[in-house]
Amino acid sequence: MTSNNSQIPQRILMGPGPSNVHPRVLEAMSHSMIGHLDPIFLEIMDENMKLLRQVFGTKNRLTLPISATGSAGMEATLCNLIEPDDDVLVCVNGVFGMRMSDIVDRYGGNLHTVDAPWGRIIDPQDVADKLKDIVKPKLIAIVHVETSTGILQPLVEIAELAKAHDALLVVDCVTSLCGTPVNLDELGIDAAYSGTQKCMSCPPGLSPVSFSKRAINAIHNRSTKVTSWYLDMGMISKYWGDDRVYHHTAPISMNYALNESLKIVCEEGLDTRYRRHSLHSQALADGLSALGIERIAQEGFRAPMLTSVSVPDDVDEAKVRNQLLHTYNIEIGAGLGTLKGKAWRIGLMGETCRRENVIGLLTALGEILPERSAAEAVQTAENVYNTSK
């Protein structure tokens, strides 16, 4: 049996998450253990709720980290809001829309979908058309940044449609939160979930969620218990609320880390952070283009923290990923679902989103790929930085 744990390499994490973690956050992870009802821990919980409200752009009281990873947040929002036979409309243009559909189906919802090709946004007109066929839609679910394609979905028109049809709107903010504006209250989003390991640059392990008053009312008015005990927001909210009723033992260290990472986000400022993500993704995209590597996501709707690209025909995608990892210590992501073997997913999230990583990856790809010029790619990226000054 080897002793791997002491040999963790320093990777540059440019995949779809986890992203690199700030040393302050890693240090927070190593703080002493305290109890889940310790007054100091309760203060950290309260502070985490406040900080999460800031980054979500909401006053929602019920804003907290679910004690599991991002997909558990997806399940928590859906399973608390859906009862068997509720009509639910899920927008599907990638893996995570498919996952939402699967969950709706498992919990007995009456599933309707609006589909778009992978790499294209969901057309609000298609949603409007679909809604004409559904008498009483309980909920509309959509992904803000589809991590399988790098599409950034506009939400304003979808939110208006949800309001017009008196449907709850659930938005997957796993990849978008802290990298591009997520204004729950302004948009009128009723429930959202995220993950800590993307643009928040915290280790994976928690899933921040937020529920509006309308969403809470929907939970209160359920005629059936939520099937999942662990994700039952009614019980979870009693532990995170004033009553402090024991539900489960919260992941203490992960909450230390979340606290520190959210403080770092707020110290930088959300607008500065969004601009940083836009700038570096533009430099990356232009540099990749100079290498003959083109983006999959529809122009005008490209996510600033995740760039999905088509693998050039003359290239063995897995071999290049392995070379990047083993020779350059750079991780990028493979394609998912229908894009398996055909795409790379390059993340510039949170701490990872830095000029040296953009330049480093372009240099590495320029060196690895046949008949490409690393120098030209780097120069193209530098032009973006120079123009932005």
Place this chain on the structure above:
Amino acid sequence: MTSNNSQIPQRILMGPGPSNVHPRVLEAMSHSMIGHLDPIFLEIMDENMKLLRQVFGTKNRLTLPISATGSAGMEATLCNLIEPDDDVLVCVNGVFGMRMSDIVDRYGGNLHTVDAPWGRIIDPQDVADKLKDIVKPKLIAIVHVETSTGILQPLVEIAELAKAHDALLVVDCVTSLCGTPVNLDELGIDAAYSGTQKCMSCPPGLSPVSFSKRAINAIHNRSTKVTSWYLDMGMISKYWGDDRVYHHTAPISMNYALNESLKIVCEEGLDTRYRRHSLHSQALADGLSALGIERIAQEGFRAPMLTSVSVPDDVDEAKVRNQLLHTYNIEIGAGLGTLKGKAWRIGLMGETCRRENVIGLLTALGEILPERSAAEAVQTAENVYNTSK
């Protein structure tokens, strides 16, 4: 907004978990982030599965940590094995038996219970009697150490009954694992779950589970999908198996910590660790008795890592707990459920289970409680240590 995170105190964690965490494990938590499909991380996953098999006493291939806390492990074992209308027998003599009943009910199981007073074991004869009324029991669920009362449940006869009735046996090992023998294969237990924050002395955040071949067959033969997507063992096992199919992003740092804590457990040796828990709990119990504080759990069936005691009539229980925390930095647990306000739960789990903590708590209680002698309590505990030499 305060900066609590930098002011975490050094508590002595003598509640029902989390327990104190070894500095090596805290250090592991702060290791650099790597990807959830990084070859180094895949090695750590494999090693964690091997180490978990050792502590569970099993060869079960499907032995891994669920990416959430202990209660999610409870839900994972039950929701994967139960289909709607299955007859399920749950043994209830405390909060965690009640919780299992709740989950069985939520997932549509046909719930039967065998009850015992809190602080008493489940009588196998009661289980045998109940089974006479159930034509085809799919599953029997029981708690090994009931954390609300400190009862250690004997499992041999229950396991024989399960076998005789061709029912799956699910055992809650949250508090028992690594503190008292848990031999899944020897006993014929089909599914078990635990938590990392008890006798393993790892931070909370993961729930080790193990499923036998019979249990896996039951999952394969389901006619319905598992309702919970996040806890669907069929999908989870594909990520932890050779295929490495992406399911969710594993909590990387928590798996580093689990790895290190399991190595510490194995370095000490399971038998040595069990003896250590027995010795210190005996010293604690005798010392408490000298203070006029008596145990709740039935004699002969007292768990060696969790001592539940009745709060003396002349004592304000919450005030004493607060004094212990704020003056002595010692956390003990309050009573749960029907024992709320009437009991203290004192944990001696993993790293916490040390002579200085036993002596420290007895001294503190002797000082806080009226008309008690700390010196006498300490001497009584010391007698246990001297006799054991």
